[in-house]
Amino acid sequence: MRHKNQTLGEFIIENQEEFKYSSGELSRLINSIRLAAKVVNHEVNKAGLVDILGAAGETNVQGESQQKLDVYANEAFIKTLTNREIVCGIASEEEDHFITIKGRNQNNDNKYVVLIDPLDGSSNIDVNVSVGTIFSIYRRVTPSGTPVTLEDFLQPGNKQVAAGYIIYGTSTMIVYTTGHGVNGFTLNPAIGTYYHSHPNMQFPEDGTIYSVNEGNYVHFPQGVKDYIKYCQREEGDRPYTSRYIGSLVSDFHRNMIKGGIYIYPNTAKNPDGKLRLLYECNPMAFIAEQAGGLASNGFTRILDIQPTELHQRVPFICGSRNMVLKAEEFMQNA
């Protein structure tokens, strides 16, 4: 049963049984992400007023200069998840290695690991353009009671039990899936409550929007160049509209609502692309597929890629079903 006044908390409880492990742990997990998102949202909304803009002066494991808000969001999510004693490990874009989280009385009984991109779209923070947070949740594979290991994090995306993102945009939303469709909840900042504003979100099968950083065009694989030319050709419902915010979460969200495709291909400079498989591509691919869309690296379904490293990158194509199939066709025939 769904009604516009249903809160996220009510929805989580009402749909708990859908979740095969359903011990309430997942609900507590989603609730803690909801809380951390509010803390980060509070800071994002007044970013220009407090000393949270600009670089933090450190470089992360990706060799990227960390923004102050990257660090703030990273700490907020790690603290909130740790304090709730429900995860046994966290991996983050901003942490070189995974973090082991002890449960009650320092035990290793917790069953879930969380992989997170605390602040997505970092290049947009200082210019007041929408940014996000991305999360991916797995059940551990090593026996509970033992310390978490890298193996628990390097699971293929098709093993995710939940995934989602928070978008800090004109409004703040949480969009997530536990493998039973995709639902979106909008924050009413006056009372700090999320409401079920976007039920059963679906990617239109076709779309007329393509999102790619065309500034890198000359470095793209021939197949991607051919697909972009196809999008720009005066034919049928084309040329498509080019829209690129530069925040994966925001470009994905728009394309899921309006119909579109997001592409971040490999280039000579980035032979594996830029986006990270574990905490950017896998969660967005799970949401895309649950919303009737598709996600691949042009050749392989993202969710079937076996991860080998915590921060590995992959080429990423994601969006409306027929647009992704067309892009793959160009890439595989190039």
Ligand SMILES: O=P(O)(O)OC[C@H]1O[C@](O)(COP(=O)(O)O)[C@@H](O)[C@@H]1O
């Ligand atoms: O500036 P570019 O090369 O187009 O890259 C933009 C892409 O990189 C990202 O900012 C990478 O994410 P982070 O900001 O979390 O590092 C994506 O959100 C975005 O789609």
Ligand SMILES: [Mg+2]
């Ligand atoms: Mg990111």
Ligand SMILES: [Mg+2]
């Ligand atoms: Mg990030």
